Amino acid sequence: MLLQLLLAGISHAREPVSAVQYPAKITPEMLLGKKLFFDPLLSEDRQTNCASCHLFSHGGSYPQAKTPMHNGRKSRYNSPSVFNLSQNYPLGWEGQLTSMQAQMHSLVNKQAKMGLSWDNIENRLRQQADYNSRFTRLYPEGITRKSITQALVTYQLALTTPSPFDAYLQGDESAISEDAILGYELFKRYGCVSCHQGQKIGGNLLQKIGVIEPYAYDPDDSSQASLGRYNTTENEADIQVFRVPSLRNVAQTPPYFHDGSVSTLEDVIRLMARHQLGREIPVTDVTLIVAFLESLSGSPHPTLMP
Ligand code: HEC
Ligand code: HEC
Structure with a gap:
């Protein structure tokens, strides 16, 4: 029996795929990122949030071929899942994005999907007392594009889905x-x-x-x-x-x-x-x-x- 268990352990250790786990600890930074992910304040029309195209009820993706975007067009690609991203490298269907941070900057700078610039996002969030106190507790620089990105990235990287x-x-x-x-x-x-x-x-x-x-x-x-x-x-x-x-x-x-x-x-x-x-x-x-x-x-x- 012991030998069988050992052998099973060894054979699984050699598998070409490996397991994912939940984060060891849920941190305040993850929870701040969660608030941002679901906040429509990040979009020009105040109606779109990240989850509008990355539905948690749909494995973190979107139930139609392409997503409707803020600029009135359809996205070029099918929306990928935002779960289990930690080792997705590179990102994007074309592999055009080299990091989660680059993905976030590309999304905001193009203004196609949510229509809001970094200046506008920073200004809107700075008007919210709750964001101000949570950001200053976590980041010395307070609410900036860098810290907003960091919180969102930390949240998304915590979205593992053990099966x-x-x-x-x-x-x-x-x-x-x-x-x-x-x-x-x-x-x-x-x-x-x-x-x-x-x-x-x-x-x-x-x-x-x-x-x-x-x-x-x-x-x-x-x-x-x-x-x-x-x-x-x-x-x-x-x-x-x-x-x-x-x-x-x-x-x-x-x-x-x-x-x-x-x-x-x-x-x-x-x-x-x-x-x-x-x-x-x-x-x-x-x-x-x-x-x-x-x-x-x-x-x-x-x-x-x-
Ligand atoms: C040579 C590399 C390669 C092999 C071998 C391969 N795949 Fe794929 N797989 C891809 C690529 C590239 C895509 C994306 C294709 C696209 O979007 O046009 C893909 C897409 C998929 C998808 C769709 C995922 C999604 O979210 O859209 C599934 C499911 C899948 N493969 C399963 C399989 C299965 C099952 C096999 C074996 C029978 C297999 N693949 C063999 C490269 C491969
Ligand atoms: C209007 C729909 C839409 C909205 C809103 C949206 N996304 Fe996406 N997202 C997409 C599509 C479509 C892609 C695929 C883009 C590509 O591959 O070029 C994508 C790709 C991504 C990727 C890359 C995933 C991978 O595996 O390559 C990440 C990460 C991501 N989005 C996070 C976010 C975050 C964070 C927000 C909110 C700030 C957001 N998205 C808002 C539609 C959307």
Whole structure:
């Protein structure tokens, strides 16, 4: 028995994916970031907050292909989850953002999504007594774009979502169904794990969609979403290259792909097998892989929820 436990421990330690945990401690900085994340004061119309496009009831993402933005247009890309971001590197579908701080500055400076400049955000927050006292307690400089960013980043990095699969990885063999266990084995055997790996089961590589079998796209799409990383680098080799998405909570975040063009996991898995691995896989295996992906759903720490 002991030997079995030891062996189980050893084999899990060698897994190509690893578990996430809740933050050891919920800090005042996280809670300040939480207040900012849900505060529509950060938007010009005082109606949009970060969660308008990153819904906690939808795995931290958005239920439609593209998000409506403050500037009246639709976002170029499907909204990604804001959960489990700590090792998503780089950020953005094009991998265009090198840090969480850079993401926040890009969001505010473009004024496309929420429409408010840093000056306006700072001024609005400085008029709030509660923000003033909470900021000065945490940051010597008080309310500045830097401290606002820092609080928001700290909050988001605390949004880990331990799932039944994490319990399984840590040795609880009964935490997920037989089907999910078989699905995980298939996920490794087919080679999905070569791109979707690490603690976030993705999120840390840039890869082309259609590495083996070319993936068709609409050359007339005015959003140019399908050009992917090319939009950032203008290097032809980067056409259709995207950050490999993390698969945590993926069962909760349809529609899928950079453009939200695929609505079910079954279809995504078939497309992945065909275009990324060059093979058709039987429907029974698709079903098992879905069971595995469903075991990756969890929620942020209750204190960090809306
Ligand atoms: C109008 C919709 C909208 C609003 C409001 C919005 N976001 Fe986003 N967010 C998006 C979309 C769309 C993307 C994908 C952008 C890309 O990949 O180029 C994104 C990307 C991100 C990312 C990168 C995630 C990753 O894995 O690459 C983070 C972090 C993020 N948003 C945080 C925030 C924060 C913090 C706020 C509030 C200050 C916010 N968002 C407000 C739509 C929105
Ligand atoms: C060569 C790298 C690679 C391999 C192998 C691979 N993927 Fe992917 N996966 C990607 C990329 C890149 C995307 C993003 C595609 C896009 O948005 O157009 C993606 C997207 C996905 C998504 C959608 C996630 C979302 O939030 O939109 C799922 C689910 C997925 N893959 C599962 C799998 C499964 C299951 C396998 C094995 C059958 C697999 N992948 C094999 C690179 C890969």
